[in-house]
Amino acid sequence: MSLIQALNWRYAAKRMNGQKVPQDKINNILEATRLSPSSMGLQPYTILLVEDEELRKQIQKVANNQPQILEASHLLIFAAWDNITPAQIEEYINHTAEVRNADPATLEGFKGALLGIAQKNTQEQNFQWAARQAYIAFGTAIAAAATEQVDATPMEGFNASALDELLNLKEKGLRSVTLLPLGYRDTANDWLASQKKVRRQKDKLIVQLA
């Protein structure tokens, strides 16, 4: 199945049937997400994985009681770093040197550029930048789920500060930005399952300038 076919197959399931997603499919979705690009390669976010039903019940309460959170098999929470710190940049540079078997000294210019961006920005700007990177990964995760024929419902409709408090994300330097329940559509009970996909027409969405 091509990516286009997978994206046509998928939709934001409003109801899921509780069936478990096999671990290998979860692993594939997570691995594709891990491979997502990000600005300067920093990946300034953490992806929280929740399978436990009790915890999902608590999360559902701060997410407008959306049924998919409990009817899903797994729940992903995309949480962006609430700031970009010199320690995080240092860790990234050291990891890069290790993976590429390089002298960290050769990465000083790159490190300086990263530090420059992070220090020029306010904490809130750094968070907003991190959040945008998390959205790239979020897009990749949705596409990856579709290629695995796993339903995924992208969600912004939740109380982020309540969720951050529930999961002690502030202490971890994180702020939740999106949710992604993974599971299987409940075709019989989901009004949206039979509806045609609505997307902006090609000639409106894409404009050739020259």
Next chain:
Amino acid sequence: MSLIQALNWRYAAKRMNGQKVPQDKINNILEATRLSPSSMGLQPYTILLVEDEELRKQIQKVANNQPQILEASHLLIFAAWDNITPAQIEEYINHTAEVRNADPATLEGFKGALLGIAQKNTQEQNFQWAARQAYIAFGTAIAAAATEQVDATPMEGFNASALDELLNLKEKGLRSVTLLPLGYRDTANDWLASQKKVRRQKDKLIVQLA
């Protein structure tokens, strides 16, 4: 080639070789991007396509002279709506009714929810929200290019206000957020082509809570 294989194959080419990308591959990348999900399905962004070399030369000047902009085959510019207006919401609702062959009256609740969000937010907040949706599409475009074995270099490093002025985007209610040159890597001249991909380790990026 699986999505994971495609994502492992891709990287942010620093040099491209000028070879043209066949139109069917461009169309596939754009179609996958068009199918990207967005909050409430609104797709509050426009994707500008530039093939013309003269225009790309001008764009390159406000994009730190990055060579890929000219060495690419095509350039995509992701531009988010600079606000969410009642007219845009109206158009979306009417389009939805048309595609689904539904009475627009049945969509009044949905329309009210959209209007409520757009009017509660400031223009800047609406833009930031639109920009995040554009990043989902950006992530999809990058993944789609990889599955087509087309190189794509995600770029945030450009002067967005200068680009908006060059392309008269303000008049169109748009603000540029990212660039994506599409083309083919110039392996001989790209120092990054031979480097190992660096990604955060699975156990650091992904944390199972319960």
